Amino acid sequence: MMFFRLALMALGLVLGYSGGQILALSGPPETAAINTVSLMLAGALSALLLAPRAEKFALRWAERFRTWYERLAPTTVAAATFGLIVALLLSVLLTSLLRGLPFYSWLLSVAVTAILAAFFMTYAVRNADAFGALSFAQVRRKPGGKILDSNVIIDGRIVALAQTGFLDGDLIVPAFILRELQTLSDNADANKRTRGKRGLSVLEELRELRPLRIEDWDDPHLPTTDDKLIRLARETGAKLLTNDTNLAKVAKLHGLDILSIHEAAVALRPQLQAGDTLTVTISKGGQQQGQGVGYLEDGTMVVVEEGLKLRGKPAHVVVVNNVQTNVGRMIFAKLDREQP
Structure with a gap:
């Protein structure tokens, strides 16, 4: 200084x-x-x-x-530049016409140029989306890219998926998602701080497994992170990798390809049929009298008739029905009388 x-x-x-x-x-x-x-x-x-x-x-x-x-978005700069060019060209034409007036002066020419520039630049910036092709800093289009949101990063299962080789193409982390994780990791709330630090740790593990591409793109005119993710996916042609159900629904309405690790995990769970036996630990009571509820290792809920009396103990059960709901899979079973 x-x-x-x-x-x-x-x-x-x-x-x-x-x-x-x-x-x-x-x-x-x-x-x-x-x-x-x-x-x-x-x-x-x-x-x-x-x-x-x-x-x-x-x-x-x-x-x-x-x-x-x-x-400042590249499209905004391109739009403002285009508006200024149009204003200057029109100003030259109008100045040539105004020179014949008796009260003409250079101040009039400056005023006309300023008014035209203010009008056309403002109009162009408000419609900046139409000037994306004029921007010199376009997001890179590469087939097979996967855009990661903060939800799927914090989830952590993407690391195991990357280790198995099921994820092909570029893994894209938008800069605004990185800033969101950093803000969470510095938050005063302990839970948010833990989530943010976990997300940054997952990115470190992913970077050791395969290259990560940080896409330095942002649009301050979009109010939410979900809107920015959808816009970036549309401009890059990449698929959106997320576990956020609401984001997935909105993105599908925009015609985007969505990948959900949670939906994939649910689809790959082993399908138990009526008559199959399994062992489950009863952890709490069910909605009906005498029912017991336990969970498999993958989180699937098992409702056992007359199972509450074995609460806290492993029980051998026989599958009666297998129901798929919008929140996951539920298994209804009864105690296996043939097992000791």
Whole structure:
């Protein structure tokens, strides 16, 4: 910041010199030099005193400008540039016509240009989506890419899936998802902080298994992360890898391809048929009197008739029915009387 302070002092010297020259026009010549030097010293010292506050002000505005610049979408820049070009071309044509007027002046030409630029740039930015092809910083299109959302990253099962080789193509992590995980890991709430740190750890494990592509793309005009994921998937042609049911439904309405590890795990569970036997530990009571409820290793709920009396103990049961619901699979069973 030394350069900033020196620049302020130089500005103070210039202002003091200008003030001294103005006083020299109306004052006695013999005091002009002394007044000029005094004003220059006063300007330099004033700048030195005001430098700390000026630095804070400049840093605050520099940070705001940096934040605005980082969030600036390439399509917005392309749209604003296109609008300015149209405004300048029309301004040249109108200026040629206005030169014949008796009250024409260069101020009129500047005003016309400013009005046209404000109108066309504003209109173009509001319709920035139509200028995606003009942007020089387009997201990369590569077939077979998979966009990861924060939900599927924190879930962690994607690591095992990557180890088995079932995930082909690029694994894409949007920069705004990375920032979301970082924000969670710094959160004051312990649960959110744990989720954020787990998500970052999963990304570290994935990076050791296969290359990750961080897509530095964002659109500040989109209000939610889900909207940004859908837009990015549409622009890149990549599939969306998520366990968020609501996001999956909305994305399907947009015609996107969705991959859900949870749905895949449910589909790959072994199908138990009526008459099959298994062993399950009864952990709690069911909705009906005497019913016991247990869970298989994959989380499948098993409802056992008259199983509550074996609560906390492993029970040998026979499958009676296998029901698939929108929240998962449920197995209804009864105690196996033939087992001890």
